[in-house]
Amino acid sequence: METSDTLNNRDKLLLAAIDLMAEKGYKGVSTKEIAAAAGVSEMTLFRNFGSKLNLLEAAVDRYHYSGEMQMIFNEKIVWDLRTDLLLIGQAYHEIMNRNRKMILIVLKDHELSGLRDKSQKHPRQLQEMLTNYFKTMQQQSKLIPTNAEAQAITFMWMNYGAFMSKLLSGESITSVTMQEFMESSIELFARALTP
Amino acid sequence: METSDTLNNRDKLLLAAIDLMAEKGYKGVSTKEIAAAAGVSEMTLFRNFGSKLNLLEAAVDRYHYSGEMQMIFNEKIVWDLRTDLLLIGQAYHEIMNRNRKMILIVLKDHELSGLRDKSQKHPRQLQEMLTNYFKTMQQQSKLIPTNAEAQAITFMWMNYGAFMSKLLSGESITSVTMQEFMESSIELFARALTP
DNA sequence: TTTAAATGTTAGTGATCACTAACAGCGAGA
DNA sequence: TCTCGCTGTTAGTGATCACTAACATTTAAA
Structure with a gap:
């Protein structure tokens, strides 16, 4: 774990909590373990966070990312299908990978579903933006007319499946690279x- | 939960354990809860299973499905891409849905990864069969030449993503039907x- | 009816959990 | 030097956990 010495105790605890909870689940790790890992x-x-749950909430607040996809759709789209899908796909995997540990934590504990919204609200937003993108491309006759929403969700589920597969079974299932x-x-x- | 009265106690316990563990995780449910739900x-x-872990192992042994995909590839393929992919996709979702609760249980607890192999060994098998299917279709000139393995994993990840999305966030994310x-x-x- | 196996009841084990009280050591700013 | 806020240590709370011992009760086959 090796949470660096340059951090203050609060951050050491947050990072240790994220690491351990992502590995063993919220219930699977004890406050004693977290404190020991944080040194x-x-x-x-308890003096810093009051309770175990507060600690997790603080961790989610502090170390989770979102909103970047919006920027990509607003500024980086060039209306060429291959170029744009590559950009969107890469951004998607980058974001999901940064949120990897958060996703694992809320995945493993049903009672934490209140936090799930925070760490997984972007998919809906992404689906809307992607659907609108396909619709516009169709209007520009750059795509054949199809169900844009279905195409959008297909693209998302494809990448979501790839991400989750790597996340849960750790690379091992296929020899095909990302x-x-x-x-x-x-x-x-x-x-x-x-x- | 309402585990029927016609079952013997062993099966009542197995079914209650599967239900509760899928909902709250292995650690999230107590033996007392399971017994109460089973009536x-x-x-x-403890007299029937000795330990909580034995109970889960017995449940996985008893209520998990696999091997049907093999039969489909051996007997039902007609070498028409649309027909075959539809058949394979539907079978995939049926199997995953039947194993739904098992998948949730092993998903939520890292220490249960020993059981994960049992309930998730088919993906590798499926990927092989699907790759061979694409290769054969290419040789028959029914498909253009591409990286068959990549196509296979793309098809699988697409469906895996769809399944996991429905499994974890319960229908709500999109209006597109399955x-x-x-x-x-x-x-x-x-x-x-x-x- | 007798008997034996399965089950229920009760009360308990020791371990671990999240969390607290009380006090002592420490370093930095005054 | 004094003080104050942060930290560590120790010892503990009560709750819950998986699991057990001992005995009473039910069930069904013989």
Whole structure:
């Protein structure tokens, strides 16, 4: 774990909590364990956060990312299907990977579903933006007319499946690299949807 | 929960354990809770299974499905891409849905990864069969030449993502039905890969 | 009816959990 | 130097956990 010495105790505890909870689940790790991993006493944990749940909430507040997708759709789209899908796909995997541990934590404990919204609200937003993107591309006759919403969710589920597979079974299932997958899947969309 | 009265105590306990563990995780449910849900005393649980972990292992042994995909590839393939992908996709979702609770249980507890192999060994098998299917279709000139393995994993991840999304966030994320998704995604493969 | 196996009841084990009280050591700013 | 806020240590709370011992009760086959 090795939470660096340059951090203050609060941050050491937050990072240790994220690591351990992502590995063993919220219920699977004790406050004593977290404090030990952070290199502080258990009392410091309670003095700083009051309760185990507060600690997790503080961690989610502090170390979770969102809103970048919006920027990409607003500024980086060039209205070329291959280019745009690659950009969106790469951004998606980057964001999901940064939120990896958070996703694992809320995944493992049903009672934490209140936090799930925070760490997983973007999918809905992404689906809307992607649907609008496909619709616009169709209006510009750059894509054949299809159910834009279904295409959007297909693209998302494809990448979500890839991410979750790597997340849960750790690389081992296939010899296909993420790079190959991205190229192949985008080529699939391009061949199928361009006139 | 309402585990029927016609079952013997062993099966009542197995079903209650599966339900509760899928909902609250292995650690999230107590033996007392499981016994109560099964309508028997806690002692009956320990007399039948010895330990909580034995109970889960017995449940996985008894109520998990696999091997059907093999039969489909051996007997039901007609070498028409749309027909075959629809069949495979539907079978995939049926199998995953039947194993739904098992998947949730092992998902939520890292220490149960020993059981994960049992309930998730088919993906690797499926990927092989699907890759061989695409290769054969290419040799028959029914598909354009592409990276068959990448196509196979793309098809699987697409459906895995759809399944996991429904499993974890319960229908709510999109208005696209499973039926629409299947049609749209298979049409995607057909348009992209047929000459 | 007798008998034996399965089950229920009760009360308890020791371990672990989240969390607290009380006090002592410490370093930095005054 | 004094003080104050942060920290560590120790010892503990009461709750819950998986699991057990001992005995009473039910059930069904013989």
